Amino acid sequence: MIVPLLLLSLQVAPPADEQPVAPYVQSDANAGATPFKGDGMWRAFHQQAGVDRIVDGLVARNIVDPRISDIFKGQDLVRLRRVLKEQFCYILGGGCRYTGRAMRPAHADMGVQHADLAALVENLQAAMREEHVGFAAQNRFLAKLAPMDRDIVKIRGPRPKE
């Protein structure tokens, strides 16, 4: 009994080029959405290479976007890109495991407003457009992400211990 509990609470050490984060329990449930069934969405996003380009394009846009760039200053962008790629792959049915934090603790005390989320969604749309993801697939993905707003926008208080 003790051994599985210990395994559950242990984290894999972060890759050498990432900053450590406070301990948390890893779970695919942290991704904040269930995966699409089948491989249709994964193919529509051009599989791992497409998702990698979209996440890189999204982060590149966010950090130069004057509406939201301040929120990304000083953050570990190496980790952000890695876990975002896992999250997108997991949700799109690409079969990845998500090793990042849940959306609520990850965005706690950042003061993200609805307008910030709208700006990020615009940047994601631009990145998906650049990858030539079909419009219907773009919208299905955005609809999966939409309910996460309650865990991202204006979350106050200390990060819960997980």
Ligand code: HEM
């Ligand atoms: C549906 C929309 C969003 C999704 C799916 C999302 C996803 C994520 C993920 C997976 C992480 C990494 C968690 C980890 O490090 O374990 C993260 C962190 C972060 N997100 Fe978001 N996010 C969203 C919206 C936003 C918005 C609107 C902003 C600000 C404009 C934002 C700013 C950040 C920042 C700065 C971090 C780094 C936090 C840190 O390292 O402590 N996110 N997000």
